[in-house]
Amino acid sequence: MGFEEMWAALLPVGRDDATGGYHRFAWTAPELECRAWFLDEARRRDLAVEHDANGNMFAWWFPEDGTRDGAVLTGSHLDSVPGGGAYDGPLGIVSAFAAIDGLRERGLRPARPIGIGAFAEEEGARFGVACLGSRLLCGAIDPARARALTDGGGRTFAEVMHNAGLDPEAIGPDDDLLGRIGCYIELHVEQGRALEQPVGIAGSIVPHGRWRFGFTGEGNHAGTTALADRRDPMLPFARMVIAAREAAERNGTVATVGKVDVVPGGVNAIASSVTAWLDARGPAGDAVRRTVREIDEAARVAARPHRVGVDLAEESYTESVGFDRALRDRVGATLGGPPVLPTGAGHDAGVLSARVPAAMLFVRNPTGVSHAPAEFAEPADCLAGVEALTAVLDDLARG
Template sequence: MTQFSDPQRLQVLIDGLNQFNATPDKGTTRLTYSPEFRQASDYLRGQMEAAGLTVREDAVGNLIGRLEGRQPDLAPVLIGSHFDSVPNGGKFDGQAGVIAGIEIAFQLKERGLTPERPVEFIAMIEEEGTRFGGGLLASRIMTGKVDMAALLDYADDDGILFRDAMQDYGLEPSKAHEAVRQAGSVHAFLELHIEQGPVLEASGDDVAIVDRIVGLGQLKATFHGQAGHAGTTPMNARRDALVGAVTALAQLPDLARTIGEDAVLTVGKMEVHPGGANVIPDRVVFTADIRAPKENVVRALMDQAHDVIERAGGNDLSVDVEQQIFISPVPLSAQMHERLQFHANKLGLKSRTMVSGAGHDAMVMADFAPTGLVFVPSRHGISHAPEEWTDCDQLAKGVDVLFLTLCDLTEISFTH
């Protein structure tokens, strides 16, 4: 079996990137525009430059290393993923896809290969939505799917506005719109990602070629009540925002179970204010993440969740429900799927076609340019946790599939 990528270098690059982490020994935490994020960006810039790329930072902080083609006016192939993380997550989610691109750049340089059309290797911001909410932000900005004026007023949990965080990071908020790309400006988009589930490991397959990504919706619910003293306010006189929120939370999981159709609903983030042990909560905020392979199921489940949340407020509380994001189930390019599968077969890899239950930048890019997505195994299926792990020997197999596909897309021919 021919191997192109260097597993040892992949591990060194991943470990190198993981140095820049707000929670060492407690998983990986790297929030967009944080000091660790700037350090990570600088590290990636150095690696891209070492791989022979010309590097720039776009108007919102996406890092882009460009390998010029023989025909520089042709639209580039874009390859990469994100380098932000969830709190106390793993060091492979998103980051493995960024490092995969850089490893491919090293392979092209070391083999003296020049593409016919340019290649841009990208490390993207705020895919997780951990700091500013909404998720998939870089790809949505690049493809013109974000209201840029509203974007600047997004706020994190500490009330810091997106515009102020940008400025502190060294970017000019008034130029954020310059990150938007024009239709036809990307020839194709390739992404590698860890599976974040147990299927590949359990089946013994080397890679999965993703053919579609589930639909994704996110609701933000805010319950407003009245703060009061925990000892002196009678139970029948309380307007407890947390009681209303918990009433909704108790019902939401059963909505997904009842609707079936492989739908899932997760409440993974909740804030209770003012947060005193002896103070009745006056404001509670939580998010509901809703996913399913069929659009009508996602929409129905979002409507049902919306109704449950509003009813849980009763007469004593006011409730605001905001739709933060909705993305229909996304089929990926059949042509790209065929190319990726061809090269997986050529490499002698065991592969399967898979539906992605997680959202990725590929789902946003799919209607902007022909898009391909490759999964590699996750140990025990664990992700978004410190235990997240993919062996770099396995990662290298996925990188090789992307490498040969990129050579195909950019008309590089070489003997191997």
Template sequence: MATPNELLADIADVGVVPGRGGYHRHVFDRAETELREWFVGQAGARGLDVRTDGNGNIWAWWPGPGDDAVATGSHLDSVPGGGAYDGPLGVASALSAVDMLRAEGFRPGRPLAVVVFAEEEGGRFGVPCLGSRLACGSADPQRALGLRDETGTTLAEAMRAAGADPELAGPDRVNLPRVGRFVELHVEQGRGLVEHGSAVGVASTILGHGRWRFGFTGQGNHAGATPMDDRRDPMIPAARLVTEARAVARRFPDARATVGRLRPVPGGTNVIAESVDVWLDARAHEDADTRALVEELSARARELAAEEGCTARVTEESYSDTVRFDPEVRDELATVLDAPTLPTGAGHDAGTLAAHVPTGMLFVRNPTGISHAPQEYAEAADCTAGAEALARVLRRWSR
């Protein structure tokens, strides 16, 4: 019987960022493919029936596929430079929970599935929860297959290189319709459980959130030969947008606006850029506030561009409405586990599935409160407590 931390130790060297620490594990790249192979091996060693859907999501069934199933799982990909727990803890805890149930001689009365979802972070192709969105039919497969990574590789090309058939991408009509309930365990991305003094918590809501690309276009030119008054430099409105995002977000209740990525073209040190793309992540407790925040910031971006003699365009790349988890599932989890409920500002595959299947989420305490960075952490005892809580839920639901 393996603990979550023992399982995480197996993959601790996969995708490590040299020097900085953290992980680069992006869907269908070498590191994430190695993690997939690891999961398939672990599932097979437990006698689970492993199948991969047309979107790259891996389903491991115990004892085999069937209706009214109970499913759990998470993802193995990371953001650039992400931590060790975001995603993999949920997968490792699911495998550990299966071990606990098998050790006590439990046999599920209804099928149980452990799922690994593809491209949850959107770290390679820019759209979060892409595997679960495609499976649920909330993402257009043709648009998704045409998404490109930083090297220009499309999702379709990446799938083929990994041995998958992109023609099969789209709504999952085989595995997902069999699920009666879903629960995802995840490391908490904040300090709520530290404040509650609890190792395990239950999610109540996920903030509505989305990603937008602000594209500024000006005139590329020579950095040394172009007088300051003769410039149409798109970096100026792009830079001002970064600080405007914080100022605008503060005008909405508990909203968050972040610029974590900026790309100038052509990107030379002695070159005035001809264009600059800025990616905005915006979130708020109310969908109307998120939309209003982005609308206000979009108008401001166009003003800033015009002042520099540039143009601005705004493209929505993804959006997820506020998720309110099934109240019966939420209350049952909180009561059975004697755990506090709390909201989260982070998106999850569970949030995508919640519109289609009664869904809940468990959180494991993160003493640093840091996520999407190498300092992300959870104590071994808390990870074990999380797996035990998950096993308790799976036992209850799959009798």
């Protein structure tokens, strides 16, 4: 089955017919269907399937001599943000299977294992922590904290893992698995409009993180409560949203409030609490931290006259990631010197880079839109990405 056929098979899974957006949250029915698709494609190629304790899946093509070490791993993720695009994540996995097909057509007999990884909860759309599967694998998050994470329905990560047939007590770093990986190459759709050629290479990932603001007031009747008597958390929350834009402009960063939970959520009721999630990113870590501090200060100042409590919790943060220079240069030489560009988007490759040499390939996105239905890559550019990945794996797997 070629790239086009695999892509067509995966495309309808989890798509909202009304909006065209995707809803593939970790261990929900659409994402489980994507996992089943992954396993079917692996078995169709007689690849050895491996599941780690953290919900990540791997498909391995081992050399004829049975070598298990020094593996060249590629892949991405299958989950999506709410209403996301088709390409973010799945493009890397479909391309990986197509690349293995291409290598076999070339008659390659790899000296090193070639693997395809599908990492769990990369977007953090269900449990709030991005790259959760790769963070657990690499020891970048405490397992006890991960087990206690909850989704929007109050279900814990531990409960969901248990219901999926996994042991939540077994999650955490897997040094044996990481020790078998010689390098990781992730192909991904470019999530902006900086790439003018079909394929490029990631140079670095800028610092980025997520923070949760909680505003606690007093629920009351919208029509009978005088303005002077109100403890309305929506007011300091509104100031916090404006402060995010202002602080980002001052510090040369970007800051986004894209998720809000209002309790009780009634049209005719003053809210008792508001929870809002802030995403902040920028070219330097101190600028990102300063942005968050300024937003927090503005929220607290706005909350005082309304007698509203404010609390702030950091859910995840990743400093600047510079990919392995030697590996990046080797990939670039193999591909004839494609452009190298930084990215403001986080990836499993960034997490894995702390433990194994990692690099990324980008496929051009003419819309410049990502995390939305308009996310797109031309079929010809997707095939160019497959060819690039095939060439890179061919070079790396020979020794």
